[in-house]
Amino acid sequence: MKGRAQYVICAFCGRRVPRDKAIRTVKRSFTYFDERVGIKHVGTYEKVWACPSCGRHRGLKDLRPKRGRPKKR
Numbered sequence: 001m002k003g004r005a006q007y008v009i010c011a012f013c014g015r016r017v018p019r020d021k022a023i024r025t026v027k028r029s030f031t032y033f034d035e036r037v038g039i040k041h042v043g044t045y046e047k048v049w050a051c052p053s054c055g056r057h058r059g060l061k062d063l064r065p066k067r068g069r070p071k072k073r
């Protein structure tokens, strides 16, 4: 059954995009040292969604397998 499309928030522009069209990618946070707290933050990968325009603009790769992508009508 097909309900309403699920929406995800683009991590780069904050736009709401249909999940079918969104790109699954990773955002990397860099390692830095917080002097006030005295803690070293280690860079981590965060899985985020991105809209197609941001994905194309930033050259992001879709992590999802192509086979699992819905076909265009």
Ligand SMILES: [Zn+2]
Binding pocket: 010, 011, 012, 013, 014, 015, 050, 051, 052, 053, 054, 055
């Ligand atoms: Zn975007």
